[in-house]
Amino acid sequence: MSTNLLALLPEIILTITGVLVMVLEPVIAPGKSRKPLGWLAILGTAASIAATCYQKHVLNTSGVFTAFYSTVQIDAFSVFFHLLIACVVLVTLLASLDYFASPITHAGEYFALVLFGATGMMFMTCSVELLMVFIGLEISSISTYILAGFRKGQATASESSLKYFLLGSFATAFFLYGIALCFGATGSTSIGAIASGLNTTATPTLAILAVAMVLIGLGFKVSAAPFHVWTPDVYQGAPSPVVALMSTAPKAAAFAVLLRFLFNGTPQLRGHWILMVEILAILSMTIGNLGALLQKDVKRLLAYSSIAHAGYLLVAFTGVHKDAVSGALFYTAAYAAMNVGALLVITQISGFDEKLRSIDDFTGVALKRPYLAALLGFFLLSLIGIPFTGGFFGKFYAFSGAIHNGYVGLAIFGLANSGVACYYYLRLLAALYSRPLGDSSAAVLPARTLSVPAAVAVTAAALATLALGVAPNSVLHLVQHSAPETLPAYVVVPAAATVPVATTTAP
Amino acid sequence: MQTALFIIFGIAAIAGALNLLFQHHPINSALSLVVVMMSLAVLYWSLGAEFLAAAQVIVYAGAVMVLFVFVVMLLNAGVEEHTSGSKIAYIAGIPGAAAVFALLAFVFLKNKAALGTTQLGGDLNNVVSNLTEISHTLFTSLLLPFEATSILILVAILGAVVLARKEL
Numbered sequence A: 001m002s003t004n005l006l007a008l009l010p011e012i013i014l015t016i017t018g019v020l021v022m023v024l025e026p027v028i029a030p031g032k033s034r035k036p037l038g039w040l041a042i043l044g045t046a047a048s049i050a051a052t053c054y055q056k057h058v059l060n061t062s063g064v065f066t067a068f069y070s071t072v073q074i075d076a077f078s079v080f081f082h083l084l085i086a087c088v089v090l091v092t093l094l095a096s097l098d099y100f101a102s103p104i105t106h107a108g109e110y111f112a113l114v115l116f117g118a119t120g121m122m123f124m125t126c127s128v129e130l131l132m133v134f135i136g137l138e139i140s141s142i143s144t145y146i147l148a149g150f151r152k153g154q155a156t157a158s159e160s161s162l163k164y165f166l167l168g169s170f171a172t173a174f175f176l177y178g179i180a181l182c183f184g185a186t187g188s189t190s191i192g193a194i195a196s197g198l199n200t201t202a203t204p205t206l207a208i209l210a211v212a213m214v215l216i217g218l219g220f221k222v223s224a225a226p227f228h229v230w231t232p233d234v235y236q237g238a239p240s241p242v243v244a245l246m247s248t249a250p251k252a253a254a255f256a257v258l259l260r261f262l263f264n265g266t267p268q269l270r271g272h273w274i275l276m277v278e279i280l281a282i283l284s285m286t287i288g289n290l291g292a293l294l295q296k297d298v299k300r301l302l303a304y305s306s307i308a309h310a311g312y313l314l315v316a317f318t319g320v321h322k323d324a325v326s327g328a329l330f331y332t333a334a335y336a337a338m339n340v341g342a343l344l345v346i347t348q349i350s351g352f353d354e355k356l357r358s359i360d361d362f363t364g365v366a367l368k369r370p371y372l373a374a375l376l377g378f379f380l381l382s383l384i385g386i387p388f389t390g391g392f393f394g395k396f397y398a399f400s401g402a403i404h405n406g407y408v409g410l411a412i413f414g415l416a417n418s419g420v421a422c423y424y425y426l427r428l429l430a431a432l433y434s435r436p437l438g439d440s441s442a443a444v445l446p447a448r449t450l451s452v453p454a455a456v457a458v459t460a461a462a463l464a465t466l467a468l469g470v471a472p473n474s475v476l477h478l479v480q481h482s483a484p485e486t487l488p489a490y491v492v493v494p495a496a497a498t499v500p501v502a503t504t505t506a507p
Numbered sequence B: 001m002q003t004a005l006f007i008i009f010g011i012a013a014i015a016g017a018l019n020l021l022f023q024h025h026p027i028n029s030a031l032s033l034v035v036v037m038m039s040l041a042v043l044y045w046s047l048g049a050e051f052l053a054a055a056q057v058i059v060y061a062g063a064v065m066v067l068f069v070f071v072v073m074l075l076n077a078g079v080e081e082h083t084s085g086s087k088i089a090y091i092a093g094i095p096g097a098a099a100v101f102a103l104l105a106f107v108f109l110k111n112k113a114a115l116g117t118t119q120l121g122g123d124l125n126n127v128v129s130n131l132t133e134i135s136h137t138l139f140t141s142l143l144l145p146f147e148a149t150s151i152l153i154l155v156a157i158l159g160a161v162v163l164a165r166k167e168l
Helices: A002-005 A008-027 A035-062 A076-095 A107-126 A132-146 A154-188 A191-200 A204-221 A230-237 A240-246 A249-265 A268-294 A300-316 A320-349 A370-383 A390-404 A408-432 A453-469 A473-483 B002-022 B026-046 B051-075 B087-110 B131-139 B145-165
Strands: A065-067 A073-074
Touching: A002 A008, A002 A065, A002 A073, A008 A107, A008 A249, A008 B145, A035 A076, A035 A107, A035 A408, A035 A453, A073 A076, A073 A107, A073 A390, A076 A249, A076 A453, A076 A473, A107 A132, A107 A249, A107 B145, A132 A154, A132 A240, A132 A249, A132 B145, A154 A191, A154 A204, A154 A230, A154 B131, A191 A249, A191 A268, A191 B131, A204 A249, A204 A268, A204 B026, A204 B087, A230 A300, A240 A249, A240 A300, A240 A320, A249 A268, A249 A300, A249 A320, A268 A300, A268 B051, A300 A320, A300 A390, A300 A408, A320 A370, A320 A390, A320 A473, A370 A390, A370 A408, A370 A453, A390 A408, A390 A453, A453 B145, B002 B026, B026 B051, B131 B145
Parallel strands: none
Antiparallel strands: A065 A073
16 A cells, blocks of 8 residues: 555545545435434444554554655554544544434534544644644634534524634634744744754744744634633534534644644744743633633533643643653543543433533433433543543643643642632532432433443443543553654654755845 | 835735725625735735736635625625624724734844845746746645645535525
8 A cells, every 4th residue: 555545544534434425415315314324424433443553553563654745644643643533533423323313404414524524633633744734724623613503593503603613713814824934934834844944043033923823823722721712602502412522622633733833843942832831721720610610501611621621731731742742642532531421421411402501400310311420420520530530640640741840830730720620520410419309400301211322432431531540551651652753853754855945035 | 116016005905904894885895805805916926926916816806706796795785783892802802913913023023134135026037937836836745735625625615505504
């Protein structure tokens, strides 16, 4: 198999499946169930996981390889994120097979958009050329903008979609401007060439500005404060399975880009960007946790919690190189497992109409849906960071990495914030298990049976969270293995030689 | 001559952009956008990017704007309602925009010597077509982004269909 084909195999499979779903959608008579398309999408995602595993096999035998004129680099880092994104997409698809039931006929487009979005995210994680990262970012963003507005009947859905679109485009403009300034400072948009160009650049201030712009753009995407304002409104209005997807997979992809760009592309400016990252982390943790304390709506609460978690993840960035990357990767995996799980359980409990919205509505859910309530409780404990859950080790590696590098104050601040976070997670947990008043919504909740694919999906997320908390070694081994490959690329990849250098503007 | 062109079309671009914002009727705004696009095309050309200038005229000022005007006319959009706008937008937005502008201006002026200068229209003398260079880059080192853009466009079309289709 040619290198070019092998490097993009997961993306190609996802794209072809997406196109197939799109083409087959009109073939199915209107009003009929779109479930077969969902199964096709699931099959495609599973195939892309298999393709990624094959890439890993090739990686183990013949080492890191690049394709398409060094636009794409397949290393343990990209394989890790490919697997993570594909798994998140897989469980989301499984849990939302029945979500878009009969009266809504565009379930087929939902499956196609999820697949295309996953393609974009995968492009982001394996590209070492910022222009390719940008295209991937746009593909994933535009898919999620549309998915956010999928329940067209509701006013909050249009608000969610439009707000996300406008603010997201604004953020992308910052990211693009950052790329342009990078090109201005170093003469290239390839991450390896940027790193080597920084050694000889005549305009270091321009490079710092470029890093700041990229940080702003990606800060929007991972909803780090102060670029978080869209998050609560968008999460509230978007359908729950879409929130499960977009609060984990695109964020993981954006963090992957951030890690590659900061640690690989601009290691020389570490002194400058670490300060910016620190400010973002402190603000995100504080605003996320304090904001969540005030929320009554469960999805808004989880939105603020996701802002706080972006802050904890940014704390990991302050570690020494290898610690930082492996800590951040582990946290991304743990966060993805528990957050996707929590939101998929909420999807199953509250259904398409989302009759259950506020924390009070969830009072006594455990009586009617004991299994789902138990799982949600487990995910909430993991979000707090109780031992034997993935959340615990995620925080452990993130904060210990920061402490080892001398950022003790930041770590203590993060721990104090986790303490505050206990309050609102436990409030929801307590509501699940308290006796409902006669007229509460949960009391009239129909005792629906959990469909098999959905049960498999939420159980898989719970098992993943548990596995990360009980036996973190296997994942830890993988993430530590991926850290060295993000060492400054100008040592490893002769990217500067392959990119035709544009004529410099200076006379 | 080049400087005069720069001043005329630079002012035209800014005036067009401001007019776009202040007009109340969508058609007027769309037509102001045409002015901005055309003026930018002239500026690109005077910097020696003749392919970009041509693409700007054909694609943006031509195709995209025709579509814009069509949509505005088909929707029969009237004069927009004017709200007073949110206070935060004025309190935080204007100083924020000014701060970003000041920061950018500061960095560019500080690096003035290192960035160097160019003669307006200087790239137009004994010119080699940059078309070869663009196509070479586009079909070798940037082939993948070029190809992947098709997925991007596909997603956008799919989204338009989803959002515009009537609920059955």
